Amino acid sequence: MTDKIELTAEVKQMALIAKAMSHPVRLYILKKLSTMNACCYSGDLVEELPIGRSTLSQHLKELKFAGLIQGEIEPPYIKYCLNKENWAKARELFAQLFDNQNNNALKKLNL
Amino acid sequence: MTDKIELTAEVKQMALIAKAMSHPVRLYILKKLSTMNACCYSGDLVEELPIGRSTLSQHLKELKFAGLIQGEIEPPYIKYCLNKENWAKARELFAQLFDNQNNNALKKLNL
DNA sequence: TCTATATTTCGCAAAATAACGAAATGTTTA
DNA sequence: TAAACATTTCGTTATTTTGCGAAATATAGA
Numbered sequence: 001m002t003d004k005i006e007l008t009a010e011v012k013q014m015a016l017i018a019k020a021m022s023h024p025v026r027l028y029i030l031k032k033l034s035t036m037n038a039c040c041y042s043g044d045l046v047e048e049l050p051i052g053r054s055t056l057s058q059h060l061k062e063l064k065f066a067g068l069i070q071g072e073i074e075p076p077y078i079k080y081c082l083n084k085e086n087w088a089k090a091r092e093l094f095a096q097l098f099d100n101q102n103n104n105a106l107k108k109l110n111l
Numbered sequence: 112m113t114d115k116i117e118l119t120a121e122v123k124q125m126a127l128i129a130k131a132m133s134h135p136v137r138l139y140i141l142k143k144l145s146t147m148n149a150c151c152y153s154g155d156l157v158e159e160l161p162i163g164r165s166t167l168s169q170h171l172k173e174l175k176f177a178g179l180i181q182g183e184i185e186p187p188y189i190k191y192c193l194n195k196e197n198w199a200k201a202r203e204l205f206a207q208l209f210d211n212q213n214n215n216a217l218k219k220l221n222l
Numbered sequence: 223t224c225t226a227t228a229t230t231t232c233g234c235a236a237a238a239t240a241a242c243g244a245a246a247t248g249t250t251t252a
Numbered sequence: 253t254a255a256a257c258a259t260t261t262c263g264t265t266a267t268t269t270t271g272c273g274a275a276a277t278a279t280a281g282a
Binding site for chain 1: 118123132138159208210
């Protein structure tokens with residue numbers, strides 16, 4: 001009988017991050033925050049997305065829970081931005097999975 | 112009143128891929144198939160993973176549904192491997208999201 | 223203090239997911 | 253043909269997710 005493997009904390013963490021990314025609305029938000037390196041307000045998002053306020057709030061909560069974004073209180077708004085540290089961690093986890101060769105090439109360039 | 116955005120097919124497809132990756136067992140399988148560029152059998156997996164056969168079968172089905180793996184019948188086994196084309200597509204989608212600068216650097220190297 | 227604004231929390235319903243064991247399918251070998 | 257093996261499908265249950273509107277919270281400005 002071969003031994004059972006215990007799934008590592010790393011795999012579990014990455015699955016959590018993937019789960020946060022597994023909804024089109026959440027991915028849209030992440031894309032928006034990352035590609036322009038910008039921040040945004042819940043009110044901006046609710047105007048462009050085809051969902052209600054409370055639903056959006058839930059999605060933001062999940063992104064926060066996964067550590068991918070953070071909210072700064074900027075009365076009367078809450079400004080949401082990427083959590084850069086965790087975003088970099090996530091990038092690394094996905095690069096590791098997808099892109100071993102390319103990733104090594106990058107290291108040689110000291111980027 | 113600002114116009115609502117229709118979520119793009121690309122975002123939806125990426126969300127689907129992320130969903131397939133959002134469970135530790137499925138991520139473990141993908142990691143295994145990608146890092147050694149190997150294939151494996153359901154029987155191998157069920158021996159090392161802490162889940163039952165039918166549950167594993169469901170997970171494999173979901174990975175197939177997302178297009179990330181494919182099964183070749185090799186009696187009496189079914190050999191599961193990455194779907195390389197879709198895997199490359201997924202890599203690109205995530206690289207685009209995470210890694211714009213690095214990605215551009217790679218393109219300059221013609222890797 | 224009262225009102226308007228921005229956002230979240232609550233309570234709910236519908237749908238999807240995860241897991242299991244039993245039964246079914248299909249193939250190989252005795 | 254019968255038995256053994258690998259894997260999937262089915263039926264079920266428990267849990268989680270998604271979405272909404274109403275109510276709550278908190279702040280800003282009149």
